Amino acid sequence: MLKVLGRSTSANVQKVVWLCEELGLPVEREEIGGPFGGNDKPEYIALNPNKRVPTIIDGDYVLWESNACISYLASKHAAGTWYPDDLQERGDAHRWLEWSTSTLAPAHTPAFMGLIRTPPEKRNPDAIAAGRDNFSAQLAIVERYLDGREFITGSTITIGDMPLAILSYRWFNLDIEREDYPNLKRWYDGINARPAFQKHVSGIPLS
Ligand SMILES: N[C@@H](CCC(=O)N[C@@H](CS)C(=O)NCC(=O)O)C(=O)O
Known part of the structure; x- marks a missing residue:
């Protein structure tokens, strides 16, 4: 299942989980960042050296930067709709x-x-x-x-x-x-x- 690392109050995490909900993609989300911390831990930095949320993990593929994440997910799962063909x-x-x-x-x-x-x-x-x-x-x-x-x-x-x-x-x-x-x-x-x-x-x- 797609993993989304990042707290639900983050505008940048919200982009990703909103899109996943629209597309019916199940998500396992982990609270990271803000009051939850965790984004300065070595295991998180190994995934995302920018120490920010969100980070997504799709199988063995790791991606961060929220706009890159929604572009990737929409082009993979919603080409022609959320990700325009034109x-x-x-x-x-x-x-x-x-x-x-x-x-x-x-x-x-x-x-x-x-x-x-x-x-x-x-x-x-x-x-x-x-x-x-x-x-x-x-x-x-x-x-x-x-x-x-x-x-x-x-x-x-x-x-x-x-x-x-x-x-x-x-x-x-x-x-x-x-x-x-x-x-x-x-x-x-x-x-x-x-x-x-x-x-x-x-x-x-x-x-
Ligand atoms: N350009 C980055 C910005 C990411 C970003 O600044 N995220 C904020 C939350 S919206 C963050 O990680 N703040 C530190 C924290 O939550 O601990 C993106 O779009 O993913």
Whole structure:
């Protein structure tokens, strides 16, 4: 059975287990990272020298970096659906995976860390406000792109939607002001109606 090493509260682990649930792939998940620790143990570092979660083990194949994991799993088990056959649609999906890691995730970090991981007396309101503004500015790009599109690459959900949806869960649930982004809201509500997303992402409180 596929093994997923990583705690359920990690956004990057959530991508993997959400996809596995959607595909009906049984998973044996081990709590590693955060309060569980274990990611600095030699046996984990031997699998993943980056000391981060997730790591997946498929038989004798070990893979880490969450976007590589979902690309691998979707191309193995969901070619033509979650992993598009059409090369341009596939390129689009990969573009949004890259952009989520390079731009959207870092933009969301100050507000997320400031409000969820920092006790109220230690918060820096200016940094949180500036972070919120940047998070919003990046999501405005997604808002415009979703105009006239059901999902980020077109008419069906793909891996390209996954990190965007997980970070959007944070946008819609952090205690922050939110601009009205109707395309983002319509797209997010559709994804949030999926039982697998609720089970592995939106049903898990931010922590
Ligand atoms: N680019 C990596 C980032 C992995 C990452 O930063 N994971 C975080 C959790 S979301 C982590 O391992 N943090 C340390 C910990 O949980 O102990 C990926 O996408 O897999």
